[in-house]
Amino acid sequence: MTKPYVRSDVAAFLAAGQASGALAINELPVAEARAAIRAMGQAMDLPPEPLAVVRDMACGSIPLRLYDARAARETGPLILFFHGGGFVFGDLDSHDSFCRFVAQRCDLPVLAVDYRLAPEHPFPAFAQDAEEVARWVAAGPDVLGHAPTGIVTCGDSAGGHMAILVAQRLGARPAQRPVLAQWAIYPFLGAGDDWPSFRDFGEGYMLTRAAMDWFDALCGKPEGEARYNLLLGPVPPTPLLIQTAALDPLRDPARHYADMARAAGARVVQIEAEGMIHGYVNMRAALSSAQQDVESLLAAGMALLAD
Template sequence: MSDPAPREDVAAFLAYLAESAAPPVSALPVEAARLVMRANCTLADAPPVPLARIEDIVVPGPAGALLARLYDRRTGRSDSPLVLFFHGGGFVLGDLDTHHSFCTWLADTLDLPLLAVDYRLAPEHPFPAAPDDAEAAARWVAQEPDAFGFRVTGLIPCGDSAGGNLAIVTMQQLALRPAQVPVQACWALYPYVGGGTDWPSYRDFGTDFFLSSDEMAWFDAQYRAIAGDIRHDCLDGPIPPFPLLVHTAGLDPLRDAARAYADRTRAANVSVTQLEAAGMIHGFITFRQAIPSARDDCAAFAAAAKAMIAVDPSR
């Protein structure tokens, strides 16, 4: 169990947010909220890591072309798994730029290629646009394993918050109807997994801990998901046999539901690595400058991911 007290740097960050008296995103027009998230990520996150290859590409989607960005520390990569990354933002906010710095860091740290997908956002494109796009991107990579100049040998859906939901949902859909390239693992950072709001963490951390219950209700109203649909409520979906990494934050309203999903997966005799950032808030992967200790949590996540797939250092 996590200590309910925030770390010193987390407490300082929360105090700064309280003193700024900025309106919550739920009080803003959607486009303004998106601008705020972009600005916050630019200010709060660490600088991007220089990589040998950062390339914007177009991926076919179910309703038209999707933008995506390929990250790789190598230009001459051989056969390799590929991390398929989906950004957070409540299915309403976020884009390739909000998580750009983290994606450069993760691709560099893991020495794996990473493809970030700019899926469609609500309210312009409500559910199931996001999971449809995520699954389509995964299947396109599997059908075109040599599209990047190296052979993709496995898929690793990965994401944070809403993107963690999309990573799990994509894994579940690929378990129900396998793609031409296998899923090797799934990595979810403080994911939204459904399960409603009747959780102690939702009550304990729904105010004054960055992600609020009011904001989550606002995201839900924009996204308009169908209750119980397994492409949204992961807890109601199948349990695939692929190794799962779940990294929760101790002061996150979503913490307990994500723990429950990890427990349910473990009970099905599937390999689960479960980490928790004690004293940490939701969204920490894009706060590595504002909350320096978040770097240690990201490093723990990367170490667990490396151990899970046994990365070949010669690749």
């Protein structure tokens, strides 16, 4: 492989990480790894924006958080957000700043989901929680304060997996309101590691192959399960936005899924962040150029909804 293009802020970030000598997350006990990821996220993300509505609620035992730039809303789409973290890390606070920004910039309510995590809750816990919340939202519960016209599924990494998974599940068995679009940010597809991007970027570019193997082991990695390997699932014609990072090992499976969605008749918008690494939506303070990638993502997502 020829030497890839790396943005200057990304190159400086990677060099600082290599110089730190810190243990990789997969070399730590899960509790310590979660604490390290939490501290890193707080240091690298932008401060949260104030919003008219930031309200915690629940779907059964699944914690949720509603964000809205408006104090009251009649109706319209709702963005259902699933956080990344390899199905092992993340919660309502890890992506709080990002969810606030999405709600403000898109002028749509955002409902974040605190799904169960591995290893305490291995597969299929996350898949069950994602579908349960989506169907609950589609039923228009009063606690939301308005009845959504439909759902936009959204998420990064493992959350991008769930954004696609929910579109697949509700495409195969429709809920009371439709999935209007799926916004998948550098999604994990669960499609194995036999891809050029895994070989090219599986070491030295933030997300490593060793970490992904660790996530798989903790989650259970069920073989041949369509709720884990999304390339085996029923690809719906739901409009799809996929944003990949050029230096991400997960890049190539996501590109392939975009091709599958086109073949299934979906309108597909595919954006690639050149010179960027995995995880940038939570690193907008550490990587100044990531903010433009997020802006591009949301502009494309809103255009896809308007089509």
